[in-house]
Amino acid sequence: MAPATQLERCVTGIEGLDNILSGGIPLGNMVLIAGSVGTGKTTLCLEFLVRGAERGERSLFLSVTEASDKLIQNLSTFEFFRPELVTNGSLVFVDLPVLYERLGLEHEELSEDEIGILIRTIRDLVRQLGVKRLVLDSLTSVGYRIRRDERIRDFMLRLGLELSDAGCTSLLVSEIGPTQGRYSLHGVEEAIVDGVVLLWNARRQGDILRVLQIIKMRGTSHSQAQYVIELTPIGLLLAPHLKGGQMEGQ
Ligand SMILES: Nc1ncnc2c1ncn2[C@@H]1O[C@H](COP(=O)(O)OP(=O)(O)OP(=O)(O)O)[C@@H](O)[C@H]1O
Numbered sequence: 679m680a681p682a683t684q685l686e687r688c689v690t691g692i693e694g695l696d697n698i699l700s701g702g703i704p705l706g707n708m709v710l711i712a713g714s715v716g717t718g719k720t721t722l723c724l725e726f727l728v729r730g731a732e733r734g735e736r737s738l739f740l741s742v743t744e745a746s747d748k749l750i751q752n753l754s755t756f757e758f759f760r761p762e763l764v765t766n767g768s769l770v771f772v773d774l775p776v777l778y779e780r781l782g783l784e785h786e787e788l789s790e791d792e793i794g795i796l797i798r799t800i801r802d803l804v805r806q807l808g809v810k811r812l813v814l815d816s817l818t819s820v821g822y823r824i825r826r827d828e829r830i831r832d833f834m835l836r837l838g839l840e841l842s843d844a845g846c847t848s849l850l851v852s853e854i855g856p857t858q859g860r861y862s863l864h865g866v867e868e869a870i871v872d873g874v875v876l877l878w879n880a881r882r883q884g885d886i887l888r889v890l891q892i893i894k895m896r897g898t899s900h901s902q903a904q905y906v907i908e909l910t911p912i913g914l915l916l917a918p919h920l921k922g923g924q925m926e927g928q
Pocket residue numbers: 713714715716717718719720721722752753755756853909
């Protein structure tokens with residue numbers, strides 16, 4: 679029997695993450711980055727895009743929750759960031775509220791037609807710019823405007839198809855409560871995506887540790903262990919989460 683074909687990978691460039699993903703995220707996968715406030719979701723996504731842009735993979739950050747100029751300002755405190763990546767168009771920031779306004783999507787609850795317009799606009803951006811890495815920060819904010827489960831399901835399935843057709847690997851940020859017991863706003867998102875990476879704050883003997891775990895990743899074997907993460911000026915570092923002492927929930 680012929681050996682199973684190796685899937686192509688999107689090498690995240692975050693060394694610890696690539697190691698536990700057996701080399702990277704399978705190309706074209708759509709991955710949920712789920713976590714409560716301040717767990718490092720945005721920082722992880724930004725590093726993913728910067729590392730991609732460095733490798734010549736055009737990267738797009740679709741921001742809802744924070745203005746692009748603030749994100750770029752924050753990025754400049756990291757050693758791995760070079761402002762030229764933004765000025766030469768390798769790393770592109772788009773503020774979704776500005777896009778909504780331009781597209782005339784002003785209803786609080788997006789209609790089916792408006793959802794279609796949003797998907798086509800993102801698809802066109804990805805195709806025209808040749809985007810290989812995309813971040814949506816956050817899917818939750820978009821989800822508040824797509825209120826029905828069946829519509830969020832449809833939005834994600836269609837967006838996922840468009841992105842994987844374009845060979846674009848994506849991270850969708852999901853804001854969840856600290857003890858929510860699910861990974862997304864509607865609860866259907868985690869079934870549709872190819873991968874789920876969970877981030878949470880764990881308390882140990884008075885300290886707060888940031889912890890990361892890969893819940894699922896279609897198309898690859900991966901570690902299922904918990905890792906303590908540190909957000910350092912040289913990027914995100916991962917170390918095995920050694921149990922012991924007093925642990926409190928997510
Ligand atoms: N430039 C930086 N230098 C040092 N630490 C930083 C920097 N940016 C962020 N952090 C640390 O990372 C933490 C998490 O930031 P981040 O914005 O990535 O979390 P988040 O999960 O996206 O939060 P939110 O849910 O509010 O969007 C911050 O609270 C801070 O402690």
